[in-house]
Amino acid sequence: MSETVQPLVRQAYAPPAHQPTPHSERNSAPGRVKADLEGVPETALWTLHHRAAEATRPDTVLPDPRAVQLVTEIAFPFQERLGAARPWMAQAVALRALGFDRAVRAFLAEFPDGTVVALGEGLETQFWRVDNGRAQWVTVDLDDPLALRRRLLPHGERQRLVACDARDSRWMAGIDPSRGVLVTAQGLLMYLQPAQVTRLIAACAGAFPGGTMVFDTVSRRFSTHTRAKRSGGHRLPPMPWGMDAADRKQLWQAHPAISEVSEVPLPRGRGFLGHLAPCAAAVPLLRTDRPLITKLRIGTAPASLTGQP
Ligand SMILES: C[S@@+](CC[C@H](N)C(=O)[O-])C[C@H]1O[C@@H](n2cnc3c(N)ncnc32)[C@H](O)[C@@H]1O
Structure with missing residues (x-):
């Protein structure tokens, strides 16, 4: 520094x-x-x-x-x-970001000229951590956080800022699926209603054949906890959507073009919790009740889905 x-x-x-x-x-x-x-x-x-x-x-x-x-x-x-x-907590937030960084780097290794769409990107500085000098980058967020981001960060010509609610598919306009698309949603989907999450996943699966989506979730128990009446200190807003590891299989039902649903393991960190992070799935108490990062692959849509002859 x-x-x-x-x-x-x-x-x-x-x-x-x-x-x-x-x-x-x-x-x-x-x-x-x-x-x-x-x-x-x-x-x-x-x-x-x-x-x-x-x-x-x-x-x-x-x-x-x-x-x-x-x-x-x-x-x-x-x-x-x-x-x-x-x-x-600072380490946990950073490990989550590092997990997303790895997913983006893996995508760019496969599709160096691809487009990364970061839904609810807020003031995330991921572009400057992972950019390969060729990728297109689209930031989608609500008006006020996007305006703040625009004022604070030096966006280049491969970056586009779109003020749009992620639930409104207008942000998809102008995104070229032919060179690969990765949609990320870091710290966003837990703030949506369950049905809105399903619709968003389905919309991405329909719009980006061959694409990938990566998002993180909180557990059902944690979601319930955030919705309970709480007092004292700073509290994060209620998180209506929670998902346990066992619920992951339900994601297949969001859209027939989904071709892979898998877990992105958290990277290893520092100290006891940091070492536990990548192997939490093997720890009985944490197996279901833990934050997850999930990757969805979208197959190349069959003609019946695209309407093509
Ligand atoms: C927890 S912050 C995460 C920010 C960033 N992704 C990160 O990890 O640091 C949630 C972000 O989602 C944005 N957001 C919330 N609801 C949204 C919506 N319906 N559409 C787009 N962005 C939304 C917020 O404005 C905020 O920037």
Whole structure:
């Protein structure tokens, strides 16, 4: 990390002052970009907060200088609003991102000129971690988080930002399936209703023959927990959709073009939890009740599905 950035990071992660500054004043810090996100869009700041905290460690599992820089450029009281980024949670968020990075790299190894569509990308800096210099990259998010992303990150000509609800298939316009398409949804689908998730998967399977989709999920138990009445401290918004490992087979039913449903194992991390991450499927208590990353492959659609002669 550069010497200029380090004091700013310390400032961004400084413990909250005893006399909290009014929200309006904190958000007007000179030279910083104001972030007025609430509800599910605010979770983009939560994941950034955790990835950046993890990336500042000398033994980080996910080097991400751009994320570290980003938290210094946003006028948002990270600690005060979201709480301290606990090391185990920061590592878990980073390992999830690393799992997605590996899936994207594997896709680009197969389709170097392919298109990666990142649904609900928020302030994820994955492009700068995995870019191969040739891929097309489409970011899809809601209006306010997308506008914030546009102001903060230096998008190049192979990157396109689309302000659109992921549930609205208009984001699919202009995406060329012929050179390969990977649709990622990191930290998104749990915030949708179960029927909306099925429709989204079906829409992707219908639109991108030969494509791949990668998304993560929380367990059914965790989803129920987020919907219960809770008090005290920062809480992530309710997550209506949860899926256990045993539910994965139901994904086949979303669309007849789905040709493979498989688990993307979490990468190995640091310490006890980090070592447990890739083998959680073999641990009795975690076998069903754990976050998952799932990959769907979409077959080349038969004529009956595409309407082609
Ligand atoms: C938990 S954040 C994840 C951000 C990023 N993918 C990451 O991992 O850091 C959820 C993101 O999904 C976006 N989002 C929520 N609902 C959405 C929807 N219906 N359509 C598109 N984006 C949505 C939010 O604005 C936010 O950026």
